[in-house]
Amino acid sequence: MTTRREHDLLGDKDVPAEAYWGVHTARARENFPITGTTLAAYPHLIEALAAVKEAAARANAELGLLAPEIAEAIAGACREIREGALHGEFAVDVIQGGAGTSTNMNANEVIANRALELLGHAKGDYHVVHPNEHVNLGQSTNDAYPTAVNVATIIAVRQLSEAMVVLEKAFAAKAVEFHDVLKMGRTQLQDAVPMTLGQEFGTYAVMLGEDRQRLHEAVALLHEINLGATAIGTGLNAAPGYAEAACRHLREITGLPVVTAADLVEATQDCGAFVHLSGVLKRIAVKLSKSCNDLRLLSSGPRAGLNEINLPPVQAGSSIMPGKINPVIPEVVNQVAFEVIGNDVTVTMAAEAGQLQLNAFEPIILHSLSESITHLGAACRTLASKCVSGITANVAVMRAYVENSIGLVTALNPSIGYAAATEIAKEALATGRGVAELVVEKGLIPAEELAKLLRPETLARAN
Known part of the structure; x- marks a missing residue:
């Protein structure tokens, strides 16, 4: 393997000659052998990073801080990455120390080396386009990385919402199909009153x-970004007007209505929006799991x-x-729901662990949120296509449960009175006979009238 030699704070290091990443990425690859999953597995993040870097290049060119040809080469490299190119070059582990610095440097190096090629230069020829001096101009990891995480999460949540719609429609279609299928409702696993399937x-x-609405409300908070804050929110080393210009260009690139936070010092250290979103994801997971518990119980047997x-x-x-x-x-x-609930604990602890002007643990927050969002989306689509859409009803079984259930007495109480209903319930329990059968036998309700009372629209108040 041929190599090229690059230099950083720690000295010289050889990297593969054909790699678009450089010395900082090489050290991170050695330092963080944690999950074995690299950034390449997170296309939303890579595309968001490229969008942030392109917005920064455009803003710096607009302010006269970056030569037009350099800015265009950087923007061109970013556009290629946003279209899916070079994702395999994002080679550092998703979980890493350093508040995302390794991710930011990986992006800077890949973009710089591709920009060099677009300008006709060799990889590593950093006197022309430098990862820090040019690609990272006016930025810090502490504003570029969190902004990219926000953008990536917004895009991922959009896909989760679409998956939830698929499942919602599948359940709604079954609600229509089973509109008049009478069954017994249950509370605390005991017979309650009739309803329809x-x-x-x-x-x-x-x-x-309802959960989709809560999700949309939570993700709205992520549209507030800290790009332009640089290291701690004071904007040191960013030119006057840079934050506004970079945010405007990011809106144009992504189509997202992002806005600059009113207080960049606060925004740089605050992970509250991630905690809120994670809580909503947990809410979705809990309720989805409950629905699946019901499906397993209702189908138990045969x-x-x-x-x-x-x-x-x-x-x-x-x-x-x-x-x-x-x-x-x-x-x-x-x-999947159990995983999401566990991820919520991780996000909570990572957000709590921030200190002073920065939270260093956004990599694990990104990883946890990404897994929760992606897996919930896949779970919704799988449940819809592989399960809900093919569910059938055992109508006769459910009708028999209703007719034999003691709970039916509650529905007949207005017609026969509480005292008579109590006696019917006691006899039914003692003999194993059906409530409807006993009511007719004792002449409490004529069979024809009972048939009307036992119609689904009457028992379940179904519209």
Whole structure:
């Protein structure tokens, strides 16, 4: 392997001649062998970093601080990266010390070396385009990296929201399909009062819609950025007007309505928006997991469980029990939810661990939020396509539960009175006979009238 020699604070170091990254990335690769997952696995972050660097180059050129040809070469390299090029060159581990400095330097080196090629120079010819002097001009890791994390997270959340819509529509379609399917509602796993299966599935759709709204409210906070703050928020080494110009260019590049924070010192150290977003992701995970718990319980059986619904069979369920089918799709969604809940704890602790003018732990915040957002999105789409869309109802089973349930007495109470209803309930429990059968036998309600009372629209107040 041929190499080129680069120099930094610690001295000289050889890096692969064909690599777009340089000495700072090389040291980070050696220092942080943590997850084995590099930045290349986070395309949203890479594209956001490129957008930030392009915005900075445009702003510096506009202010006369960067030669037009240098600025255009940097912007050209950034555009290529935003379109998917060179992502494999982002080679440092996603979890790293240094508040994201290694990520920022990795981006600076890749952009500088590609800009050099666009200008007809060799990689490493930094007297023409330098990673720090030119690509990082007017910036610090402490404003460029957090701004990129914000932008990347906003884009990722947009995709999660789209996935949630897919699942919401799947549940809503089943609510329509099961509109008049009567079943027994349960509280504390005990018979309660009748409802329809459509109402049950409609609830899952409503919960997702509510959570999407909370998600949109949380992500709105990330549109406030600290680009131009440089090291601690004072804007040292950034030219007058740079913050405003860089933010304007970033809006143009990304199409996002980002704004400069009113107080850059506060914005540089505050991770509250990430904590808030993580809490909303946990909320989504908890409610999604609860819905999956319901699907597993309602489909339990097929002979010794509730057996009210059938989940589509997607794979054999056992290596020893022939014919067994397990609810593997809800189970995998449950596990994603557990991960998201754990990630929320990580984000909380990382945000709390910030000290004085900077939080050094945004890399783990980025990693945790990215995993939560990405996995929740995949879970929603998988649950919709592999499970919910193929669910069928065991109508006769559910109808029998209603007719035999003691809970039916509550629905008949207005017609026969509390005392008579109590006696019917006691006899039904003692004999195992159905409530409806006993009511007719005792002449409390004629069979024709009882049939009307037992209609889904009457029992469940279904519209």
